[in-house]
Amino acid sequence: MPRMNMIQAINSALDVMLSRDPKMLIFGEDVGYFGGVFRATDGLAAKYGAKRCFDAPISEGGIIATAIGMGAYGLRPVVEIQFADYILPAYDQLVSEAARLRYRSAGDFWAPITVRTPYGGGIFGGQTHSSSPEAIFAHVTGLKTVIPSTPYDAKGLLIAAIEEDDPVIFLEPKRLYQGPFDGHPERPVEPWSNHPASEVPEGHYAIPLGTANVVRAGRAVTVLAYGTMVHVAQAAAAETGIDAEVIDLRTLVPLDIDTVTASVKKTGRCVIVHEASRFGGYGAELSALVQEECFYHLQAPIERVTGWDTPYPHAFEWDYFPGPARVGKALRRCVEAET
Amino acid sequence: MLRNARLSLHIPEPSARPGDRPDFRHLALRPAGETRRPEPESPAAEMRDLPYELVRVLDDQGQAQGPWAPLIPSETLRRGLAAMVLTRAFDDRIFRLQRQGKTSFYMRSTGEEALSVAPSLVLDTGDMCFPTYRNVGFLMARDYPLLDLVNQIFSNARDPLKGRQMPVLYSARDYGFYSVSGNLGSRIGHAVGWAMASAWSGDDKIALAYIGEGTVAEGAVHEALTFATVYHAPVILAISNNQWAISSFHGLAGGNETTFAARALAYGLPGLRVDGNDFLAVHAAVAWAAERARSNLGATLIEFVTYRTSGHSTSDDPARYRPDEEPAAFPLGDPVERLKTHMIAAGHWSEADHDALVRDCDERVRATVKEGEAVGTLGVTKPPLGSMFEDVFKTPDWRQIRQRREVEG
Ligand SMILES: Cc1ncc(C[n+]2csc(CCOP(=O)(O)OP(=O)(O)O)c2C)c(N)n1
Numbered sequence A: 001m002p003r004m005n006m007i008q009a010i011n012s013a014l015d016v017m018l019s020r021d022p023k024m025l026i027f028g029e030d031v032g033y034f035g036g037v038f039r040a041t042d043g044l045a046a047k048y049g050a051k052r053c054f055d056a057p058i059s060e061g062g063i064i065a066t067a068i069g070m071g072a073y074g075l076r077p078v079v080e081i082q083f084a085d086y087i088l089p090a091y092d093q094l095v096s097e098a099a100r101l102r103y104r105s106a107g108d109f110w111a112p113i114t115v116r117t118p119y120g121g122g123i124f125g126g127q128t129h130s131s132s133p134e135a136i137f138a139h140v141t142g143l144k145t146v147i148p149s150t151p152y153d154a155k156g157l158l159i160a161a162i163e164e165d166d167p168v169i170f171l172e173p174k175r176l177y178q179g180p181f182d183g184h185p186e187r188p189v190e191p192w193s194n195h196p197a198s199e200v201p202e203g204h205y206a207i208p209l210g211t212a213n214v215v216r217a218g219r220a221v222t223v224l225a226y227g228t229m230v231h232v233a234q235a236a237a238a239e240t241g242i243d244a245e246v247i248d249l250r251t252l253v254p255l256d257i258d259t260v261t262a263s264v265k266k267t268g269r270c271v272i273v274h275e276a277s278r279f280g281g282y283g284a285e286l287s288a289l290v291q292e293e294c295f296y297h298l299q300a301p302i303e304r305v306t307g308w309d310t311p312y313p314h315a316f317e318w319d320y321f322p323g324p325a326r327v328g329k330a331l332r333r334c335v336e337a338e339t
Numbered sequence B: 001m002l003r004n005a006r007l008s009l010h011i012p013e014p015s016a017r018p019g020d021r022p023d024f025r026h027l028a029l030r031p032a033g034e035t036r037r038p039e040p041e042s043p044a045a046e047m048r049d050l051p052y053e054l055v056r057v058l059d060d061q062g063q064a065q066g067p068w069a070p071l072i073p074s075e076t077l078r079r080g081l082a083a084m085v086l087t088r089a090f091d092d093r094i095f096r097l098q099r100q101g102k103t104s105f106y107m108r109s110t111g112e113e114a115l116s117v118a119p120s121l122v123l124d125t126g127d128m129c130f131p132t133y134r135n136v137g138f139l140m141a142r143d144y145p146l147l148d149l150v151n152q153i154f155s156n157a158r159d160p161l162k163g164r165q166m167p168v169l170y171s172a173r174d175y176g177f178y179s180v181s182g183n184l185g186s187r188i189g190h191a192v193g194w195a196m197a198s199a200w201s202g203d204d205k206i207a208l209a210y211i212g213e214g215t216v217a218e219g220a221v222h223e224a225l226t227f228a229t230v231y232h233a234p235v236i237l238a239i240s241n242n243q244w245a246i247s248s249f250h251g252l253a254g255g256n257e258t259t260f261a262a263r264a265l266a267y268g269l270p271g272l273r274v275d276g277n278d279f280l281a282v283h284a285a286v287a288w289a290a291e292r293a294r295s296n297l298g299a300t301l302i303e304f305v306t307y308r309t310s311g312h313s314t315s316d317d318p319a320r321y322r323p324d325e326e327p328a329a330f331p332l333g334d335p336v337e338r339l340k341t342h343m344i345a346a347g348h349w350s351e352a353d354h355d356a357l358v359r360d361c362d363e364r365v366r367a368t369v370k371e372g373e374a375v376g377t378l379g380v381t382k383p384p385l386g387s388m389f390e391d392v393f394k395t396p397d398w399r400q401i402r403q404r405r406e407v408e409g
Helices: A008-020 A044-048 A061-071 A086-097 A134-137 A153-165 A226-242 A257-267 A282-297 A324-336 B074-099 B113-122 B135-139 B146-154 B188-200 B211-215 B219-230 B263-267 B279-294 B334-347 B351-375 B384-389 B398-408
Strands: A024-028 A053-057 A078-079 A114-119 A143-144 A168-173 A213-216 A220-224 A244-248 A252-255 A270-277 A303-307 B128-130 B207-212 B235-241 B269-274 B300-305
Touching: A008 A024, A008 A044, A008 A078, A008 A153, A008 A168, A008 B128, A024 A061, A024 B074, A044 A061, A061 A078, A061 A086, A134 A143, A134 A168, A134 A252, A134 A282, A143 A153, A153 A168, A168 A226, A213 A226, A220 A226, A220 A257, A220 A282, A220 A324, A226 A244, A226 A270, A226 A324, A244 A257, A252 B235, A257 A282, A257 B207, A257 B300, A270 A282, A270 A324, A282 A303, A303 A324, A303 B128, A324 B113, B074 B113, B074 B135, B074 B146, B074 B334, B074 B351, B113 B207, B113 B235, B113 B279, B146 B351, B188 B207, B188 B219, B188 B235, B211 B219, B211 B235, B219 B235, B219 B263, B263 B269, B263 B300, B279 B300, B279 B334, B334 B351, B351 B384, B384 B398
Parallel strands: A024 A053, A024 A078, A078 A114, A114 A168, A143 A168, A220 A244, A220 A270, A270 A303, B128 B207, B207 B235, B235 B300, B269 B300
Antiparallel strands: A143 A252, A213 A244
16 A cells, blocks of 8 residues: 555545546645645646646635635535635635535535645744634534544545535644654654555545544543644653553544543543643533533543643744643643542 | 637636746836826826836936936935845845754845835835835845844844744834734735824824735735725835745736736726836835825825745745746846946946945844854744743733743743
């Protein structure tokens, strides 16, 4: 089976869907001839023609609005927003339009669009190229929110997202594009090629949205993570020697609540990690759900390890980033807590 | 007959891609001195031809031609030239430092120095420039301390922005330079609002906002234009049409259908299309627009026709999307060379003066970078760790207080 990094896996998913579905098309800033600033659409315009993969004006609101219109017509647009930090001019279109078109028209119109966008820190992007906006999408009823953590998942989830008839926000952890970054910036970059999830089938396969993945089985504590933090959580478990069960949520909406609650009921402890700021983050929803569903099984307070409640600072990237040391501390606190 | 034709989607393509011969015929150039200059107090309705013309002053021999030729003291020209040369020396040096791993990122303004430097000399202290990441020349022309720029670029212990921002996203209120953000088009409305506030307050300050031609596509630009029009805001809205927005050519912002200056027409604003590599033309156009603004006649839209000769940023490789020969083939030449030729022809500059200036700028940059390196390159020194929790609000709330305590241990 071919080995791919996450960018190649995303490219492969787009390639597969362009060849399978004549109504699928790609547009976004710099995605055509050039192949995207992260190269996710490299070669696709050359292979399928500009009509299937083309550049868009620098207008995120325009990109999403026209994608909705094309989707309503019957096409299947997959658009790229160059950085998740720049999706906000399109927020109204996503919230007031894409998310509600089916509902408000009682199924008369709908928006089968996929919005791919790189998110997260770790590339010295400062406050304009590092943010993790998943919570503001997960909060919106009518949007699905997906975050892969490996090349294999990225391809399978992206294909599933494109095949969805509802709008999907597909957040790509850009720090994982080239390798399974575990939160140790001081170490040499580990390429995907050594990781089992870099084995990616060339053809079509889909990972159903709403299925979490237990990436590390354990009995002492459940760790809920997604994207980059899946690897950080695994590193923290290995470094502390704590028998943690690490769950990669893969899709925030729809959430695989059964896998989450089964695990927490088994371990009785739960640590939630995300890179986004803490207050009102997706972790707050997870914490509330775990408390509601597993209260009588909990043996310790639920812990959250997150980015700080500040914008992402350039110089303090690694002080802001919730790395393995901070996750490890929370794991220890959680397993040592007694009720 | 047309009705029976099948529709097809138009997807614009640039005039040349790698391997093609550069082609700038779309620029529709005019010889220097040909475009008329209405009096600044003329009604906008009487200058609807200007967005399709091209305000040029310097001809190929460096002579100033026509009605836009400004009366600029030779001392101002020397300052302008020095600021442009300094900008270029700085850009080149920091670009190399980034390649050596001493900082994370850099963006040069090479080839576009005139459109930042000349307006800086036109605007008064008290006016406010709302820049993009490509306008460091504005600060160079105002003798902003080079060391502060270097410290910002290194995010080091003396970074005036406390390590918060990526390199080049400066802020310098005392120099009339508004906080830069990476988000395209997000501050053009601030410029209009700032100008409205000046008018509301009965002051005489004006604002100048820059955007790239690619950014003209953002909805925020059209919102800002509407407000500028409706309230006659004393603001100059400048579009740097450097032909490329990363890999996207100007046609992706609508540049194939009309000029960017012509956007002004639909709003009823004056629109000027100006040779952006001609220091004298830039100076004259901005002075003209500033006079209108200060006379309570409202906003002007200016398109500066220029070319981004370097890559978009240190992350970019333009060889992937445009011919390598394209920068050299750009018909409006180089702003530094053109001003230098003019000053030599006018008799107040010489090749020897110029060589000395270049040497002096290189030396200043080299010495300042050394000082900055002694303070620390990226990651070697930082502002105090706890400072990352400051300025979220004027007064931190319990979250920043608790989290700061956790970090400081
Ligand atoms: C809102 C937003 N969308 C996308 C980007 C990514 N981006 C950064 S610079 C750039 C091109 C800008 O081109 P232009 O406005 O022509 O200015 P230039 O860089 O040529 O000076 C893009 C797409 C961004 N920074 N902000």
